Amino acid sequence: MQTSAVQGFSRLSLEEKIKIIKEFANLNEDDLSLVRKYQELPDFLELENNIGPFKIATNFLVNGKDYFVPMEIEEPSVVAAASRGAKLARISDGFKGKYLDSKMIGQLQLLDVEHFEEAEKNILDKKDELLKIANEADEMLVKLGGGARDLEVRKVNTKRGVNMVLHLVVDTLDAMGANAVNTMVEAINPRVMELTRGKSCLKIISNFAIYRVVSVECKIPIEKLGIGSYLGEEVAEGILNACALAKADIYRASTHNKGVMNGIDAVVLATGNDWRAIEAGVHSYAARNGKYTPITDWMVEEKFLVGKIEIPMAIATVGGATNSKKGKLALKILRVQNAKELGILVASVGLANNLGALSALGSEGIQAGHMKLHKKFVEIGKSR
Numbered sequence: 438m439q440t441s442a443v444q445g446f447s448r449l450s451l452e453e454k455i456k457i458i459k460e461f462a463n464l465n466e467d468d469l470s471l472v473r474k475y476q477e478l479p480d481f482l483e484l485e486n487n488i489g490p491f492k493i494a495t496n497f498l499v500n501g502k503d504y505f506v507p508m509e510i511e512e513p514s515v516v517a518a519a520s521r522g523a524k525l526a527r528i529s530d531g532f533k534g535k536y537l538d539s540k541m542i543g544q545l546q547l548l549d550v551e552h553f554e555e556a557e558k559n560i561l562d563k564k565d566e567l568l569k570i571a572n573e574a575d576e577m578l579v580k581l582g583g584g585a586r587d588l589e590v591r592k593v594n595t596k597r598g599v600n601m602v603l604h605l606v607v608d609t610l611d612a613m614g615a616n617a618v619n620t621m622v623e624a625i626n627p628r629v630m631e632l633t634r635g636k637s638c639l640k641i642i643s644n645f646a647i648y649r650v651v652s653v654e655c656k657i658p659i660e661k662l663g664i665g666s667y668l669g670e671e672v673a674e675g676i677l678n679a680c681a682l683a684k685a686d687i688y689r690a691s692t693h694n695k696g697v698m699n700g701i702d703a704v705v706l707a708t709g710n711d712w713r714a715i716e717a718g719v720h721s722y723a724a725r726n727g728k729y730t731p732i733t734d735w736m737v738e739e740k741f742l743v744g745k746i747e748i749p750m751a752i753a754t755v756g757g758a759t760n761s762k763k764g765k766l767a768l769k770i771l772r773v774q775n776a777k778e779l780g781i782l783v784a785s786v787g788l789a790n791n792l793g794a795l796s797a798l799g800s801e802g803i804q805a806g807h808m809k810l811h812k813k814f815v816e817i818g819k820s821r
């Protein structure tokens with residue numbers, strides 16, 4: 438079966454769901470035995486698409502490819518909202534996304550640089566030498582086609598004086614990159630101190646990953662947005678009002694973005710990625726122009742509601758806990774080829790969750806659907 442749009446998936450028995458995922462993702466006996474081990478744990482509940490360590494969201498069609506999405510989250514309504522958003526998006530070909538790049542920034546902080554312009558010139562003149570030193574510190578990354586690509590010099594005024602801040606720009610390919618980048622900035626540090634005659638302090642990756650930004654869009658026929666007694670036009674109006682408030686009001690922008698991160702964090706966690714790094718990147722990007730803003734936007738274009746998300750996404754398919762049994766299982770269920778594909782998928786899940794939340798909030802409210810699932814959760818818990 439090559440579609441993730443399975444009618445009534447959540448109402449199927451656990452064994453039927455596992456069978457579908459097994460065939461879709463070509464799971465083997467080892468994978469299934471891991472799934473079952475999680476199901477034997479005392480806290481496992483047969484609820485809202487729980488399979489092994491994950492809850493599974495359905496209906497995702499991203500850049501023409503179907504995905505069942507493993508999510509790690511305690512809240513069943515988040516998975517239901519993601520699946521509903523994805524179902525609406527796939528009416529018009531699903532989500533379309535692209536990555537700008539896969540580069541991370543390593544920062545090297547220099548204090549007491551007396552002759553800033555001269556020091557800056559020395560650094561830029563020796564850029565090739567410094568990049569070579571950086572690349573020698575991670576030969577494996579270079580062998581795979583990644584490595585240090587550029588150096589930038591910034592002047593930052595702090596309360597303790599002017600800092601020279603060097604940015605080492607590194608293509609980390611399918612890795613999140615913290616290890617490679619931190620190793621490289623430490624490697625160039627002695628030569629940088631010679632060239633600037635400054636005193637170095639911090640040498641660390643920046644999570645404000647502006648060279649690793651993903652953007653995703655989707656469009657939904659307005660007539661399909663209806664919920665309960667609310668017509669599609671009314672739901673679309675509610676979504677536009679919600680966005681307008683989020684753009685004008687940080688109290689709302691914060692909650693708006695939390696709803697997006699509900700979906701993003703759950704997939705990031707399932708795949709063994711560093712969700713704190715991604716949270717830090719997204720929230721700093723939301724405030725990149727000096728004002729905290731919503732990270733998604735919705736607009737009406739003719740008969741469609743169009744949604745957009747643009748965020749940094751330092752996600753990996755190799756390294757760290759992506760190599761754990763659970764991380765590998767999630768990546769296998771997703772059938773992703775590389776970190777860029779995963780990042781586009783993850784941002785799509787965030788956009789789907791945002792759509793799910795805003796369409797309910799702007800019409801009948803979220804408590805009806807949320808409480809129905811929550812009640813089921815409590816009842817199953819009590820009956821054990």
Ligand code: MEV
Nearest residue numbers: 692693695696794795803
């Ligand atoms: C709750 O986990 C998430 C929402 O508050 C998001 C939002 O308000 O947009 C429903």
